[in-house]
Amino acid sequence: MKLNKDNYTKEEVTKIIEDINSNYNTKIEDFTTKLSEANTKLTDADKQKEIISNLTKSNLSNSIKVEMLKNGLSEDMFDLVADSKDLDTATNKINKLLDIKKKTDIDNGYKPTEHTQTNTEYENAQKKGDVAGMLKSKMSKLFK
Template identity: 80%
Template sequence: MEELKKDNYTKEEVEELINGIISNYNTKIEDFTSKLDEANTKLGDLDKQKETIEKLNKSNLESSIKVEILKNGLSEDMFDLVADSKDLETATNKINKLLDIKKKTDIDNGYKPKEHTAQQTAYSEAEKKGDVAGMLKSKMSKLFK
């Protein structure tokens, strides 16, 4: 900025001083505006990077959950039951509960022999009735198979 050295200035000199000041401020405003636009662009890039990182973290968690499911011998169809977990530890706890349920189901649906119980039932029924002949018949039928 120019220093004022005279006591009196002509109209043209004052206009020249004011135009210089306005030009100087306009240059500073343009510089500030360009820096502001650049900062806004960087913020937009940061938001995109943050979004990308969140997607990658979610994908990584999903992959880790699928690995845990498969490692524990569960079907990948069960992924939906644990997909809402916020972290791997929560998912692992849910997977362990699913394993417990699966074990109980496997036991309930396991092999239960019926032929032995049928023979024992025939003998037991004859015994309840006091039918000695029926009891002997049940026992003897095993010998002649």
């Protein structure tokens, strides 16, 4: 709107003010609609971010379980590895668990006792210096 006159009537001034008010009102309404749209997009983005975070955690836990099963560990030990932040640290923990499992399997494995008995007879005779006892323990293996 152009203002060309020096003096305006009251009606002209009220019409100018109404035009300005209506123009501002439409701009404010447009701004509020855009603001509400932005807020809904922001809440949608937050929901998607939460979904992505949950999916990432689920993916990591599934990857850890697969890695454990590939290495022969049961899922009962998952709690020992579940607090890992990525697959590499989980793999390191799994390797440590495998080392511990190997040591316990070796310690709990079969240990023959019948073979050590003859060696102890020979060793006892050797400690005493008894040559006949040493020969007797060695020869007894031949005539079983």
